[in-house]
Amino acid sequence: MRHDTIERSVNLMMVLIILAVSIGGLVELIPLMYSSEANEPAEGIEVYSPIRLAGRDVYVREGCYNCHSQMVRPFRSETERYGPYTTAGETVYDRPFQFGSKRTGPDLARVGGRYSDAWQRLHLQNPRALVPESTMPTYAWLEDRPVDPELLTAKLETLQFLGDPYTDEQIASAAAEVEGVSEMDALIAYLQGLGTNRRNRR
């Protein structure tokens, strides 16, 4: 059999395997990098304000994405509960994006404004104070951790370097903006902004 030829030549086999494995990715991924739908911000989407950016990083660090997705799929059962479905253009400033693939808790893509700041704070301090059957961990200690202004400034500079439209003034004033702001405050600011660009459905 001719497959013998391929199997006996490690180099040929390697080339063919690489070709077979990569072509799908090439065809699916590379064009997306040039798609305006995926690269340009959707209506109402702006870069994260410094406080919200700090909150986003708390969200990533604490692994909230292990239990919460941030992608409303285009099904009625989802849009009824969470709001309009997510589009690619809404996540252009998410590095990395927080789509997630597990929903132990609800999707958070449009949680902004659904609850009050006070609710979010109490809920993060002790979820069971508000939802007795909740399995979400407590994050009370975020209250005692201040946001690091230097780290935040460095992050903003990096994002600006990568092409996010932060202005120099925004970066210069970021450190002062987060003075006295705890990681809890920043996380709440982040949550309260999620998905607020598209609320209207009816």
Place this chain on the structure above:
Amino acid sequence: MPAFWHWFIAIGTVVFIIWCAWLISWSAKQGPQNVADEDLVGHKWDGDLEEWNNPAPKWWLYLYFITIIWGVGYLIAYPGLGAFEGALDWSQHNQYEAEMAAAAERYDPIYEDFAAMEFEELSRHPEANQLGASLYASYCTTCHGSDARGAAGYPNLTDDDWLWGDSEAQIVSTIANGRVAVMPALAPALGGDEGTANMVRYVRSLSGIEEADSGAASMQPMFVALCSACHMADGTGNPMLGAPNLTDDVWLYGSSSDAIMTALVHGRNGVMPAHGDLLGTNRSKILAAYVYNLSAAERQAD
């Protein structure tokens, strides 16, 4: 996406499929320069385990071809080849719109019939209440509790005491547009710690929890000056502002001295978020009627 990339996808996919088909059929054939079927491939394991150079089983080979045929059929029927939209004209967006339209056709008339009903009557309608209960379970339990009895800062919806009013318009507006209560931190204006403590006792005396001593009673003019704009001079509150009645035994944050002290020192900012975007007008009314009915028992008892 520029046209180039559509072609890149389409040509890349088609060429790759053809190549896969060719590679599989090529390698499955007997080649002249290769060893014959009966020959061993030359590997030897564990001393005497050897391998024939047999062709792959037919069913295995056919699986490959079936997969390829399936893929071609899929690419003809559904969008996959660049800008080609597929013979079935299917799209994720269209499917969603169709699902929504089907649901609207089925449910909208029900909602409309309910929404056209008179509010009191709607609030006693068993099916409307079932609908209201399921809406309540999806959107409201996280704050007002699954029994609707609330918690500190989250009002009890089963009592007939209303912060923001109990008319149809008021309840619908509470649900659809939300409410923001503003109780400013007024302790600095009350004359230091002693004045604040006296005011706490004065507030408690309004509902008869404790007797007003002379210190507390002396705060009465201060109450009229500072608090009556929202709570009224007699402390009975104002539903326009969501300012609670301080003379009854229903408390939003609790009747303890500590809770009242916190209101004076830090202020209070209860927020009921707007739900109109999620619910729409008809369902806001159905839910309002359900909420109104939760306190029907207490209303009748009065």
